[in-house]
Ligand SMILES: [Zn+2]
C-alpha cells in the first residue's frame with residue numbers, strides 16, 4: 264500500500280502553520296485514540312499514522328525535507344522498520360496538545376511505550392563527504408571510527424574484578440545532597456559521586472572506572488539517492504552504550520557534505536551546466552551532446568541561438584522523492600576561436616564584410632535585452 268501524504272493524514276493544507284498542524288493532529292489523535300476505539304486495529308493504525316505525520320510536519324527541519332523529497336526525504340529519521348512510538352518526540356508536549364484531557368485520556372499511563380527517557384548513551388556525530396554521483400544514485404557507505412564500548416573485564420560497572428560499585432556514602436545513593444546556606448537549603452548534585460549515586464573505590468584498570476573503552480568500529484549503511492549538503496542520517500543505536508549498560512544506546516548522526524563537481528553545480532533537485540558551443544554551431548544550428556547524470560543527451564541547438572541561452576532538460580536532475588527528478592539547466596556559452604589559420608581568418612573576414620549591416624542593426628535594437636538568459640524547454 265502506498266504511504267499516505269502526511270498533509271492528507273492530518274487534513275491540512277501544505278501551507279498550514281505549525282499551530283494549525285498541531286491543532287489538526289490533536290483532532291485526528293483524539294478521534295482515533297485506542298481508548299475511544301477499543302479492539303479496533305484500524306483506528307490504532309490511524310492513531311499511529313497521525314503521530315508519524317505530526318512527528319514530521321511538527322518539526323520545521325523534517326517538514327522542509329518532506330516538502331522537498333517526500334517520504335524518501337524523512338525515511339532516515341526512523342529505523343529500518345519505519346516509524347515507531349519511540350521515534351515520537353512530542354510525548355512531553357502532549358499536555359500542551361491535549362490540554363487537561365491528556366492524563367485522563369491515557370489513564371496516566373505513558374502511551375508511547377516508555378519513550379526515550381532514562382539514561383541514554385552519548386550520540387556520535389560525523390561528517391561524510393559525498394560526490395554528486397553518489398548523492399544522485401545513492402550509495403553504500405563504509406565508515407570506520409572510534410566508539411566507546413562496554414568494557415568487558417568489568418562488564419561496564421567500572422569496578423575492578425572482585426569489587427562492585429558501592430553506594431555513595433555522601434548522598435546515600437540519591438545522587439543529590441542538601442546544602443544549607445544561612446537560612447536557605449538547596450539541593451545540588453552530589454560532588455562525591457557526580458550524581459551517579461555510586462562510587463568506585465577500586466576502579467577497573469582497563470577503563471579506569473569509566474565502564475567504557477574506545478574501540479575501532481567499522482560500519483556499512485545505505486545512503487539513499489537525493490541527499491543534499493547538510494542533511495543528516497540517523498543510525499539508531501549506533502552511538503555509545505548507556506552508562507553501565509542501563510538504558511538505550513545513543514545514535515550515530517552522519518552529516519553529508521557535498522563535494523564540488525567539475526562540471527555540474529547543484530541547486531536542490533536541479534543541476535546546472537555550462538556548455539561550450541562554437542559560433543558556427545549557434546549560428547547554423549547543431550545537435551550537441553550534453554552530459555547529464557542520467558547519461559548523455561542530445562540537445563538540438565536551433566539556428567541563431569545566442570550565447571547564454573539556457574536549455575532545460577526536464578527530469579534530468581537529482582532524485583526529488585517519490586520517483587520524481589529535478590531538471591538539468593544547460594547554458595550554452597559561445598566560445599570564440601583563439602587561434603585562426605589563414606583559411607579560417609579569410610572566411611571570418613568575408614563573413615564580417617557580409618555581416619556589417621546585421622551587426623549594426625543588431626546593436627540598434629535593444630541588444631542587451633536579447634542578452635538576458637532565455638530558457639528553452641527541450642522535449643526529449
Ligand atoms: Zn553521592
Ligand SMILES: [Zn+2]
Pocket residue numbers: 414415416417418419420421422467468469470471472473474475
Ligand atoms: Zn572496566
